[in-house]
Amino acid sequence: MARAVTPRRKALNTLIAWTIGLILFFPILWIFILSFKSEGAAILSPLEVLRAPWTLESYQIVQGRSDYFGHFTNSVVISLGSTLLGLLVAVPAAWAMAFVPSARTKDILMWMLSTKMLPAVGVLYPIYLMFISLHLLDTRIGLILVLMLINLPIIIWMLYTYFREIPGEILEAARMDGAGLREEVLHVLTPMALPGLASTVLLNVILAWNEAFWTLKLTAAKAGPLTAFIASYSSPEGLFYAKLSAASVMAIAPILVMGWFSQKQLVRGLTFGAVK
Amino acid sequence: MGRIQLNRVAKSFGNVHVIPPLDLTIEDGEFTVFVGPSGCGKSTLLRLIAGLEDVSGGEVLIDGADATAIPPAKRGLAMVFQSYALYPHMSVRKNIAFPLKMAGLDKAEQERRVAQAAEVLNLTSYLDRRPGELSGGQRQRVAIGRAIVREPQAFLFDEPLSNLDAALRVGMRLEISELHKRLKTTMIYVTHDQVEAMTMADKIVVLQAGRIEQVGSPLELYRRPCNTFVAGFIGSPKMNLISGPEAAKFGAATIGIRPEHLEISEAEGLWEGTVGVSEHLGSDTFFHLHCPAFEAPITVRAPGERAFAYGARVYLSPRSEHLHRFDAAGGRIE
Numbered sequence: 001m002a003r004a005v006t007p008r009r010k011a012l013n014t015l016i017a018w019t020i021g022l023i024l025f026f027p028i029l030w031i032f033i034l035s036f037k038s039e040g041a042a043i044l045s046p047l048e049v050l051r052a053p054w055t056l057e058s059y060q061i062v063q064g065r066s067d068y069f070g071h072f073t074n075s076v077v078i079s080l081g082s083t084l085l086g087l088l089v090a091v092p093a094a095w096a097m098a099f100v101p102s103a104r105t106k107d108i109l110m111w112m113l114s115t116k117m118l119p120a121v122g123v124l125y126p127i128y129l130m131f132i133s134l135h136l137l138d139t140r141i142g143l144i145l146v147l148m149l150i151n152l153p154i155i156i157w158m159l160y161t162y163f164r165e166i167p168g169e170i171l172e173a174a175r176m177d178g179a180g181l182r183e184e185v186l187h188v189l190t191p192m193a194l195p196g197l198a199s200t201v202l203l204n205v206i207l208a209w210n211e212a213f214w215t216l217k218l219t220a221a222k223a224g225p226l227t228a229f230i231a232s233y234s235s236p237e238g239l240f241y242a243k244l245s246a247a248s249v250m251a252i253a254p255i256l257v258m259g260w261f262s263q264k265q266l267v268r269g270l271t272f273g274a275v276k
Numbered sequence: 277m278g279r280i281q282l283n284r285v286a287k288s289f290g291n292v293h294v295i296p297p298l299d300l301t302i303e304d305g306e307f308t309v310f311v312g313p314s315g316c317g318k319s320t321l322l323r324l325i326a327g328l329e330d331v332s333g334g335e336v337l338i339d340g341a342d343a344t345a346i347p348p349a350k351r352g353l354a355m356v357f358q359s360y361a362l363y364p365h366m367s368v369r370k371n372i373a374f375p376l377k378m379a380g381l382d383k384a385e386q387e388r389r390v391a392q393a394a395e396v397l398n399l400t401s402y403l404d405r406r407p408g409e410l411s412g413g414q415r416q417r418v419a420i421g422r423a424i425v426r427e428p429q430a431f432l433f434d435e436p437l438s439n440l441d442a443a444l445r446v447g448m449r450l451e452i453s454e455l456h457k458r459l460k461t462t463m464i465y466v467t468h469d470q471v472e473a474m475t476m477a478d479k480i481v482v483l484q485a486g487r488i489e490q491v492g493s494p495l496e497l498y499r500r501p502c503n504t505f506v507a508g509f510i511g512s513p514k515m516n517l518i519s520g521p522e523a524a525k526f527g528a529a530t531i532g533i534r535p536e537h538l539e540i541s542e543a544e545g546l547w548e549g550t551v552g553v554s555e556h557l558g559s560d561t562f563f564h565l566h567c568p569a570f571e572a573p574i575t576v577r578a579p580g581e582r583a584f585a586y587g588a589r590v591y592l593s594p595r596s597e598h599l600h601r602f603d604a605a606g607g608r609i610e
Contacts, residue, residue: 167359167361169357169358169359169361170361170362170363170364172328172348172355172357172361173355173357173361173362173363173422174363174374175328175347175348175349176326176328176348176349176353176354176355176432177349177354177374177375177378177422177426178349178350178375178378178379178426179349179374179378180347180349183378187374188363191365192363192364192365
């Protein structure tokens with residue numbers, strides 16, 4: 001139902017929304033500004049920081065001191081790898097739960113979701129010990145496995161919601177038209193679920209990219225993704241705000257760009273089912 | 277050929293017996309309508325024939341061969357769904373061609389058959405549109421097109437017209453009947469609308485609570501309903517069913533008289549009543565009367581020119597040759 005909004009009210013709402021938006025965005029903006037200042041300028045008061053000269057010094061130092069591309073590659077491999085491996089398990093699982101549900105389907109879904117309520121640190125020791133005995137510490141494959149398992153409930157839930165939106169009669173029509181299971185999935189289900197698959201992939205790549213707890217605990221030098229790269233600049237020896245900021249900008253830039261270009265898809269994916 | 281036989285076919289979901297074991301034969305080329313109130317199991321029965329539901333017992337024979345364990349894709353039947361169930365991501369052309377593609381026909385043959393079906397169904401100028409860009413009637417035609425291209429052994433229609441508006445429904449009803457006359461293929465049509473059943477069917481199967489109440493041609497059901505359920509369900513306006521002492525006078529627990537078989541007169545008749553609402557349709561007039569002798573109001577169908585004032589006193593007489601008598605269990609007394 002449309003409600004009448006006076007222009008003054010509208011202006012006020014806009015102002016409030018922008019203020020909240022800017023407050024939320026400010027830390028990222030500040031990191032961005034600091035990354036272009038010298039280390040000495042970065043610890044000054046905010047006004048002085050803004051007046052200090054702009055420089056690429058921090059980026060050069062960070063680039064020279066650590067292996068950005070190594071970490072970047074690890075991030076790409078781990079986030080894509082865990083998402084694709086997750087899809088391999090989640091697509092058949094979600095298909096079965098959406099189209100041939102049993103009396104227990106709802107319970108299984110809730111149980112999977114409940115695993116997300118467990119604090120990660122609660123299973124740190126068992127997983128750490130398993131990683132030691134399986135020689136998975138500081139390996140990409142180890143991280144791919146653990147991140148896949150952690151995000152699997154979300155992937156299955158998202159796909160399940162998408163598949164549920166596909167009317168069963170359309171799949172039955174395909175069956176009547178002579179399609180076997182393979183053709184049904186290939187020609188009817190997949191094309192219809194494509195937007196859902198795309199936003200599931202996007203969201204899970206982002207989640208895996210940003211995951212810091214496991215990536216920091218289970219890696220050292222070799223398999224560390226960009227989260228480990230940032231963390232290496234917050235050291236106990238002293239404050240390196242400018243370099244930390246430069247490292248952060250370098251770490252979040254790729255995912256920010258990806259998120260920017262896929263905004264529409266992402267919003268649709270996250271609000272699917274809620275807004276139609 | 278498309279002769280379909282159900283032998284002791286039953287369906288239950290858990291402990292709920294939707295369809296108790298039933299037998300039914302649908303002859304090749306016959307237009308059979310399953311009709312009944314919602315929840316009577318008519319759609320389930322159709323889905324059992326299609327193979328979209330597994331039977332809990334009994335067997336489905338298609339042309340004499342046991343099809344009970346054959347998946348829907350291999351039964352050689354085509355189905356038109358209530359929701360049309362078109363593939364939203366494909367053009368009309370691809371929708372219609374889909375069953376041909378699944379059957380592995382070559383491109384040229386696919387094109388030829390799609391063009392032919394589009395011609396028959398007036399869809400030629402819409403072939404490159406998506407289903408979302410079509411009206412309800414056009415979507416229904418595409419669904420029918422998708423069913424006819426593969427020349428199936430039988431067509432299954434699951435309430436195909438219930439999403440269309442009244443005017444379009446009458447038009448599509450005729451088109452489907454035309455199609456049947458032309459193709460002479462077996463058709464099984466599910467509806468809750470007895471007018472559709474009466475106008476289209478060669479054979480009507482009246483269902484209630486999963487049981488077959490009566491099977492017969494439209495006129496057989498109209499003339500000799502085997503029980504009070506069929507009597508009340510078939511015919512529009514509904515048959516007047518009268519129980520109690522007035523029925524006892526005719527040696528029955530319930531008597532039934534169709535509105536068109538009652539004589540209405542201002543002077544004399546068997547029952548006295550007052551005129552309630554009159555519905556003037558032009559060709560006919562329906563009078564709803566209140567008779568002190570019966571509990572329920574009585575409907576009378578009279579020629580269009582007849583008119584009575586609201587509250588007028590009138591007399592009714594049944595035409596005895598059209599009076600139906602039923603026993604206490606609802607069964608017909610001959």
